[in-house]
Each structure stands twice: as structure tokens, then as C-alpha cells.
Amino acid sequence: MNFDIKLSVQEILENQxxxxxxxxxxxxxxYQTVKWVHVMEITQIEKLLNGNELILSTGVGWKGNKEIFxxxxxxxxxxxxxxxxIELGTYIPSIPEEIIxxxxxxxxxxxxxxxxxxxxxxxxxxxxxxxxxHYQMISDLEDYSHQLNQLLVxxxxxxxxxxxxxxxxxxxxxxxxxxxxxQIISKKTLKEKEQILQLLKEKKIQRHMxxxxxxxxxxxxxxxxxxxxxxxxxITEFESLILDRSATALAQNILRVLYVEERRKTKExxxxxxxxxGAHSEEQIYRYLSDLxxxxxxxxxxxxxxxxxxxxKKNLExxxxxxxxxxxxxSNGFFLLSTIxxxxxxxxxLNKRKNEDWKxxxxxxxxxIQKELAEDQNFAQIKCSIGKFIDKLSxxxxxxxxxxxxxxxQEKMSKECSSxxxxxxxxxxxxxxxxxQGALEDFISDYLGPVLMYDQQNNGKLMETLKAxxxxxxSKQETAKNLYIVRQTLYQRLQxxxxxxxxxxxxxxxxxxxxxxxxxxxxVSASKSR
Numbered sequence: 001m002n003f004d005i006k007l008s009v010q011e012i013l014e015n016q017x018x019x020x021x022x023x024x025x026x027x028x029x030x031y032q033t034v035k036w037v038h039v040m041e042i043t044q045i046e047k048l049l050n051g052n053e054l055i056l057s058t059g060v061g062w063k064g065n066k067e068i069f070x071x072x073x074x075x076x077x078x079x080x081x082x083x084x085x086i087e088l089g090t091y092i093p094s095i096p097e098e099i100i101x102x103x104x105x106x107x108x109x110x111x112x113x114x115x116x117x118x119x120x121x122x123x124x125x126x127x128x129x130x131x132x133x134h135y136q137m138i139s140d141l142e143d144y145s146h147q148l149n150q151l152l153v154x155x156x157x158x159x160x161x162x163x164x165x166x167x168x169x170x171x172x173x174x175x176x177x178x179x180x181x182x183q184i185i186s187k188k189t190l191k192e193k194e195q196i197l198q199l200l201k202e203k204k205i206q207r208h209m210x211x212x213x214x215x216x217x218x219x220x221x222x223x224x225x226x227x228x229x230x231x232x233x234x235i236t237e238f239e240s241l242i243l244d245r246s247a248t249a250l251a252q253n254i255l256r257v258l259y260v261e262e263r264r265k266t267k268e269x270x271x272x273x274x275x276x277x278g279a280h281s282e283e284q285i286y287r288y289l290s291d292l293x294x295x296x297x298x299x300x301x302x303x304x305x306x307x308x309x310x311x312x313k314k315n316l317e318x319x320x321x322x323x324x325x326x327x328x329x330x331s332n333g334f335f336l337l338s339t340i341x342x343x344x345x346x347x348x349x350l351n352k353r354k355n356e357d358w359k360x361x362x363x364x365x366x367x368x369i370q371k372e373l374a375e376d377q378n379f380a381q382i383k384c385s386i387g388k389f390i391d392k393l394s395x396x397x398x399x400x401x402x403x404x405x406x407x408x409x410q411e412k413m414s415k416e417c418s419s420x421x422x423x424x425x426x427x428x429x430x431x432x433x434x435x436x437q438g439a440l441e442d443f444i445s446d447y448l449g450p451v452l453m454y455d456q457q458n459n460g461k462l463m464e465t466l467k468a469x470x471x472x473x474x475s476k477q478e479t480a481k482n483l484y485i486v487r488q489t490l491y492q493r494l495q496x497x498x499x500x501x502x503x504x505x506x507x508x509x510x511x512x513x514x515x516x517x518x519x520x521x522x523x524v525s526a527s528k529s530r
Contacts, residue, residue, distance in 0.1 A: 006033045006236045007126075007133050009083050009109045012054065015129075017122045018111070021085065024095060025103035025110040031233060032082045032109065037126045039119050043072045051080040054126075056119050059092035066096050073099055076108070083109030087117060137238050144168065144242060148249040157253050159183075165246045169228060169239055172196065175250075177224040178331065196229065210234050214247035218255040219320065220372055221327045226250060258323045269339040276303075276339070276346065278397040285393045289350070296335055298350035302358065303387040303399040305407050306345040318345065321373075328368050332361040348396060355389070359421065362386060366420060385410055386421045405432055412526045427516060431523045440520045447517040450500035462500070463518075465493045470515055474506055 010030040012018065023030065035052040043061045055076060062068035069092075076084055084103075086092055095112065103110040144164075151160045158175070162185050166173040172186040174196075184193050199205060212235045216224040226247045228235065271288065274280060280288070289296050306325070308318075318340070325347060326336045333353035339346050351358050366384055373382070387403030390396060406422040409432055419425065434440050444452075451462045465483065472478040480490045497505065504510055 007130055009034055015125060017125060020115050021111050021113050023109060023111050025100040026108040029107035029109045034082045037123050043068050045075040045079055049079040049081055052082045054082045055084045058087045063091050070098060077106050085111040087113045141241055145245050148245060152249060152253060161246055161249050168242060172229040174227040175224060212240050212243050214243050216247055216250050218251045219324050223254050262319050262322055272337055272339040275396055276400045282394045300355055300389055300391045301348055301350045301393055302389045303403040304347040304349055305385045305403045307383040307407060308343055309381060329365045332365045358389060384420050388422050412523055427519050431520050440524055444517050444521050447514050448521060454500060462493055462497060466497055467518055
């Protein structure tokens, strides 16, 4: 690598135009990077500088006025200019002692020309040098990127990329993954490395340590942090770009590993399918899981179903989706296994944490995924359902069937059911079971038949009134308000309901039956409308 890509004040002093120049203050700042050379004769800088400019001036703006000169000099320091070059003579015979002291205090290079110089020659030469440096930086970056690309097609590219970064910059390199051990590449001793890790952990970075950081991201998920530490100079723009290229290469490698891993997991689908059918014993399941991850000791599990229309046409996107689910749910404390049936992806979520908050963690994961997929047209209409949480892994079939049932109820009663979880479907679970047994039609007829027939023959609104009245727990005032009708109209309808259902229809057990019949009626009606 060419370490002279940055242009410092010290290097500029070696230019022929500066052969008669002298640094009279701020010598400790000669390492400052110069990004541009600018002639300035005004005294109000305001927002005219971006930082790291080397300023050339004759002093005509203040003409020996020490107060104006001092104010101008402070503005240069505040604007983070790289230094000031002044031509002594016509306008400035000498530099006030206060200016010299201020320059030394802030390590701000103050350079004087004792003879007249051509600023046009200085700016031309130095800008040409800056442009050459810029092209050199681009060339070196391209060369470095080419080396990264070559490493990506070798075995164990991650370790090789980290070593390349370390050798290129001659800095300490740290790779801190979300899961797994931190890697540190450095010429330091083991004890010194441990000290650096401890300082980072405690966020007690020492003054001499200059740090640059880059997240390793793939599929909008952070998988690791890449850090470089310089203990000599500040980290330059070029070195930051090298870090960025390295982070991108590491992200590409992680993505490739994820896709390879996902293809491998596809081969496991047959075994998982049999597990969902209840074909494996508890011992067989644990033996299989230990082969996948030796320290995996699941604390129960649950099945998550993801239904996607025309799933078979989205093979490439499905791999992306499975990786997204895996990365998000792993960060929420689950180990995932997956398989596909028809238009559904079936995830078995093995719980790696305590049971108390499994539901909250799953909901957090789904909400995160929905945000990630909000603008993806391929997955805009995915539906999720979660079965019953089970403690015994060989009972996963029960969780799978309840997840299927939850999905069916969601699709039929989408307005009434806002939860993904089977356990939150309440009375709809009974309705679904009764429907499978063919008992709903008779039950609805027994408890709502007269009301439904009356509404059909008279274009009435008794069913609507009955729902509202029960929902308001028999409050006539609240019912009338919710239906936007006068009390007299409500009384007439309630009288008719008494005639059709019996005056005891608000009696506890009968009311329960009627409320169940109403839910069943909505369920059946939703099914017929599809």
C-alpha cells in the first residue's frame, strides 16, 4: 500500500515554492492533512471553509491591525484549517507574539514567506499534487478491491480478509460478531490484545487510540462489527475507505455462507416433514439437534406458519425470506428449522431462553420482519400464524396442527382476529372444532333461526341489534347510541327479540349459547363469502 496518499503540511514544505519559507509556530501540527489550498484576504470566514485547507494570505485584510488579525486567526482554528502561510513585507512586517503563542497552543502551523512568492504557482503546483494523490487513492482502492474479490473465492475468506486489512494498514483489526468469539489481528502480545478488548468493552478508549468502525450488514441485519485502531496518527479518509471495502467483502462472504447454509438446510426438509407427522421419538430428535448444534438444549418449541400466494414461483426470494426469518428470530432467542409444504413455509422455533416471554419475542420478530418486507411486492401479503407452545419436542405435531387451525380462522375472520397466536383465538377455536364436526348449522338454527328468518323476510335489523345489545352488556342507552337509533326504536326491536328468542334470552347460560351462535354465524358467513 502507498501510505503517502494523504498530503500533509510537512510534505508541502518540501515543495520548491516553500524553499524560503519558515515554520515559526505550531510545529506539532505539521502532520495535519491538507485537502485544498486556498487564498484568503478577507477577515470574516463564517462558513467559507470546509476544514483541512491550507490558507495563503498577504495580510491585506487587516493591514497590521493586531486585533483583526487575532480574530481572523481564531476563526481559522475554529474552522479546522490545516495551517496559515503569510507573506511578510508590504502589509505584515512581522507576526505578533500573541498569534505565535496561539498557534503553538493549538498545534496550528504558522508559516511565513520572507520574500515575495507567486500564490498562483503555489496553488497550481499543490492542486496538481492533490489531484495526483486522489488518482493514486482510486488506483490503490481498485487494487485492494481486486485482492478482496480474489480472497472471496478461496477457502476461509473471512480470516484472510481480516489479515489483508491488518497488513495493508498496519493497524490492529477487530472482528466482533453478534454470535461467536471476537477475532483480533495484531502484532501486539496476548496481554496487550486482552487489554484492548477490555477497554472497548468498558468504552474507556485512551486518547492515543484512534478508532474507526464499520458494521457488517447483510439483508438489512447487522451480523458483526469491524474495527481498526491506530495508535500513531489519526485515521485518514483513505484508510476509512479501505475499512469500508473490507466490511463490504465480509458482508458478501456472510451472505454467501447464509445461502450455502440455507441450501444445506433444504436437504433436511424430509427429516423435518416426518418430525411434523410425529414419526420421531424424543431421543431421535435430541440426537439430530445435537448434530446440528452441539450445545443446543431447547426449552420447548412452537410452529410458525408463513403462507405466501404462488410460493412455487418465488424460489430465489424464498431463500432470502428464510434467511431473514432465521437471522431475526435467532437474535430473539430461537433456533430455526424449516420446511415447505404447498404454499406455506413451516418454521419450527426451538426456544433457547426462558419460557415466560416466548410470545413477546415472537411478536417482536414478526413485527420486525413486516417492517423489512413492507415495500417488497413479492411478500406484501404474507400471513403468519403461531401454534400452541409445547414442552415435549416429539409433540410438535400438535403445535403444527394448531398453527394450521389458527391460519384458517385468521383467513375466515380477518376482521375479528388480530392475533397470530392460536391461544389468543378464544371462542373461535371452539367454533372451528364444531364446524369440523358439522354441528354449527344446527346450533345456529336452534338459537338464531327465528331472528335470521325475520330479518330475511322483513329486511329487518334484529341481528344487528342483538349483537350490539349483547356487546353493551344489556345497556339500552349505550346500545341505542352505538346503533344511532332513538330509544323507542330500540325498545320495539328488543320486544321483537323477546318474542322470537324468549324473554329469558339474557339468562346467563342461554346468553352464552346465543353469543356462541352469533360468532358461529359470522364464521360460516365469512366462509360462504369466499
